[in-house]
Amino acid sequence: MKHFINTILIVVLLTVAGIVFIDPTDLLPPLASSQGETVDWLFGIHLKIIAFLFSLVVVFMLYSVVVFRNKSGDLGDGKYIHGNTKLEIAWTVVPIIMVVIMGYIGVITLRDVTASDPDEMVVEVVSSQWAWRFDYPDHGLSSTELILPVDQPVRFEITSMDVIHDFWVPEFRVKQDAVPGAVNLLRITPTVIGEYKVRCAELCGVRHSQMLADVSVLDREGFDDWVVSEVARIASLDTPEARGEQLYQNQGCIGCHSLDGTIVVGPTWLNLYGRNEELDDGTIVIADEDYLRNSILYPGDQIVSGYQNLMPANYAEILSADDITDLIAYIKTIRE
Numbered sequence: 001m002k003h004f005i006n007t008i009l010i011v012v013l014l015t016v017a018g019i020v021f022i023d024p025t026d027l028l029p030p031l032a033s034s035q036g037e038t039v040d041w042l043f044g045i046h047l048k049i050i051a052f053l054f055s056l057v058v059v060f061m062l063y064s065v066v067v068f069r070n071k072s073g074d075l076g077d078g079k080y081i082h083g084n085t086k087l088e089i090a091w092t093v094v095p096i097i098m099v100v101i102m103g104y105i106g107v108i109t110l111r112d113v114t115a116s117d118p119d120e121m122v123v124e125v126v127s128s129q130w131a132w133r134f135d136y137p138d139h140g141l142s143s144t145e146l147i148l149p150v151d152q153p154v155r156f157e158i159t160s161m162d163v164i165h166d167f168w169v170p171e172f173r174v175k176q177d178a179v180p181g182a183v184n185l186l187r188i189t190p191t192v193i194g195e196y197k198v199r200c201a202e203l204c205g206v207r208h209s210q211m212l213a214d215v216s217v218l219d220r221e222g223f224d225d226w227v228v229s230e231v232a233r234i235a236s237l238d239t240p241e242a243r244g245e246q247l248y249q250n251q252g253c254i255g256c257h258s259l260d261g262t263i264v265v266g267p268t269w270l271n272l273y274g275r276n277e278e279l280d281d282g283t284i285v286i287a288d289e290d291y292l293r294n295s296i297l298y299p300g301d302q303i304v305s306g307y308q309n310l311m312p313a314n315y316a317e318i319l320s321a322d323d324i325t326d327l328i329a330y331i332k333t334i335r336e
């Protein structure tokens with residue numbers, strides 16, 4: 001009984017120390033969404049329970065190792081014990097109760113975090129290797145930056161154009177897979193004005209770690225101003241070159257093709273038009289309009305020497321003939 005009281009006392013002390021000294025907020029970036037409050041609350045409870053379970057296991061183990069160690073010269077056998085019904089009932093019933101309680105608070109947290117709101121704003125998230133695009137159907141806008149008004153509930157409708165990605169802003173806590181052919185929902189109400197980053201949380205290929213997008217949470221006025229200026233800017237894209245530049249950003253070409261000569265995943269677009277391009281079978285072609293159009297529609301057809309066939313093959317379904325003409329017009333302008 002003396003040993004039991006000792007161990008329980010140490011367990012209590014170690015648990016309290018764990019709860020006091022491990023601050024869950026140190027382990028996470030600053031919180032910036034209302035859903036995150038619920039998540040952090042659950043995270044805090046988990047840490048407290050874990051502090052207790054860790055102490056329980058480690059204290060009983062180390063206490064026994066130290067206090068009941070073999071005394072020198074003592075060669076006798078230990079006492080023979082067969083079962084202990086009370087103990088067995090306790091260590092079955094207590095964990096069941098704990099798991100049921102954890103399950104219950106998990107379910108109410110999930111219900112909270114996924115709850116819809118009557119005046120939520122829709123943002124469609126389109127991910128691709130290795131870029132993000134955000135469509136605002138209510139405003140007729142598309143952007144490669146995620147701009148959100150503070151305290152506005154947002155329903156994200158998330159999809160992918162190629163492989164599985166995962167939409168995650170650590171400050172908002174919640175995240176959701178982006179799966180090709182499916183639309184997954186995620187609800188976020190940003191609560192703190194500031195700058196954040198979208199990260200991809202699903203290993204999706206060589207540029208996975210650079211698959212970032214800027215997030216700005218603005219006050220309501222700032223958001224409305226952004227909408228007005230974006231609508232005006234897009235309406236003013238009246239040349240094929242300007243529309244082509246917009247497509248370069250919004251259709252994900254930017255994720256693999258640079259404009260400044262650096263090699264990303266595909267060849268740079270700098271001085272591309274008219275250059276002599278060596279293909280992987282050794283032939284040399286001139287990068288004229290027909291070649292560029294063919295490279296966009298059927299990327300697997302003519303592979304540039306030194307590159308792999310990594311370009312998405314479905315632009316023929318996504319882009320119109322005019323889009324491709326605009327893209328080619330834009331490529332022609334990328335010169336030194």
Ligand SMILES: [Cu+2]
Binds near residue numbers: 165203
């Ligand atoms: Cu990704």
